[in-house]
Amino acid sequence: MTEANNHVVACRGGDATELEARARPQAGPGELLLKLRVVGFCGTDLFKLDTGAAANGTVLGHELVGEVAQVGDGVTGFDLGDRVAVPHHVPCGTCLMCRRGNETMCETFRENLMAPGGFADWVLIKARATAEAAHRLPDHVSDEAAVFVEPAACVLRGVVRSDITDDGIAVVQGGGSMGLLHLLVLKAARPDVKVLIVDPQADRRDLARSLDAGAVAEPGDAAVDAVRGLSAGAGADAVFDTVGGAGPLRAALALTRQGGTVVLFAHAPADDNGVGQAADFDLNDLFKYEKRVLGTYSGALTEQAEIFRLLQTGAFDPTPLVTHRMPLDDFRQGLDLVRRRAALKVLFTPSRAAQASTESSA
Template sequence: MSLPKTMKALVSYGQTDYRFVPDYPVPECGSDDIIIKTEGCGICAGDLKCRHGAAMFWGDDIQPGYARPPFVPGHEFLGVIAAMGSNVKGYALGERITADQIVPCGECMFCKSGKYWMCQVHNVFGFRKELPGGMAEYVKYPKNAVIHRVPQDMPLEQALLIEPYSCSKHAVDRGNIQCDEVVVISGAGTLGLGMVAYAAMKRPKALVSLDISDQRLAKAKEFGATHIFNPSKVDLMEEILKLTNGYGCDVYIEATGHPSSVIQGLKIIRKLGKFVEFSVFGAPTTVDWTIIGDTKELDIMGAHLSPYCFPFVIENISKGNLKTNGVVSNIFKIEEWEKAFEYAAGTHGDFKVAFAF
């Protein structure tokens, strides 16, 4: 199958400089590469924060910039194989596939020890010119891409949740939830809902979802939360203490990316509790680290990407064990990217917004 020379794409040429390009070059297929015809690509909170200049992508006085323009954004994508290099074995044209967000180098100490998601080179689709993402009609999967097959009969609205739900699974796994624990998940956006859906499968003593949107809380209840609280309307500390005989929650998973959620979590978690931080933050937060150390002796854990999670998520979305109904709420054409990014920010009540090609 011959590929066209150009394609429609959204391209970032620099901090806040994003443009629709109708004739961007289609990636060339090397001997070890796979080219997919993109079927769909979700818009992640990270994509929004990158577009609006978050320091973790563009750098500040503390951290170097990660983004390297010009690049095609998007890491929540899937498609069908349109071309393959001569060295590629085990795949066929027309197969439906997706891949982990990161393409590991295979040579650093993290890759060699199986911890590929922390690869020192750390090339993630959609933030660097060397690895264009899914907001384009065609995408190249290079040799080391961690590829997964997607069932042909899985609806696009479900398939678009494979990547975010895989991130959700990894974050929940980091919390090592036990059946006698009270678990609080802060944030009921797409990732928070994925966490609720997966955490519900572990059957904790109580599963609490927090959000300032009652619409999102209702969806969290549908997906398996046993308790839902809007912190802007209730005394959250009082409610959590009621649930836990005055101790505080056992596990707190932060999935909002808002500094206040971190402070809130440190307040309601019990001594010796487990705090999991997942989010991408648009601004720094300041907390009293005495709470973490000398006061509560907490286990603070980060959660990054979705290692080894895609197969489980694909299987359990297919079986209906991970609920997805209504999460993908709007799908746009790539030409409508400005409107799509506006909707993805949640200003119209959306959960997940995506592009379809």
């Protein structure tokens, strides 16, 4: 029972990681034990590694699809073998933040409901996530699609808060996995919206075009011209910045129409003191031209449920964003691909040891 056969990617300080064998967790009352199917590598994981924010022994990873391997006492609605997508954070629903619609600022929301974390062969799902946020996947929703429930819910939160209308003009700065996820979520949630993708990399603009972006452009004057072309000169109703930092914020404001909204969707790079970079932009954009700048952080239950619904209807299909699949053993390789912008979405599958033992027991 205490056999150390749960292979996990353990943080080792700074950006160092190591595959480590630990004891497999056991599902207690109200909990589920999931056997990993796929786990997405997220920009937040990269940020935590790059900034050395993860303590020694931490297991990152939170975009998870697993198969039910053990059902804790009192859990209803799940059977052994069910495929499940589940987020790691769930708000309490009753505190002031939750009641005011800022569920992702809820103190309880911070608790990580996955143990040890998603980059593991076996992941324990704590009771609150099991009861309130776990989705059993129907056969027609693939692992590769469902792994996007959590990140796409974060994106949808920004789309909703931007107040963009169905016939709106949107710009997305950055054509990486998060930028292109914005494109796909926008097209699913607001089908008639026109989306301009801005990225300096030609292959990413080509991919955006193949995913039906209304227009693509390089940053700078080309982007300004393109948004004017789409909006009869007015500018975008909403600009979603997935790049982060003071320069991209100024660029976003320049693309936004009067009365329009900039949504910040990325960590600002740290300054020399380790604090997020300070912004400098013309405050009259806010006063005189009624532009709004807002940020959205993470996603709440309503956005997760809506994304799950859009996945089931087929309106939302993020699978073209998956460029790489590899076992947990090759974590460093996946990390390197994302750093070099040579991959869009990297998914990790169970460790080679876990795959071998599944084959021998099958």
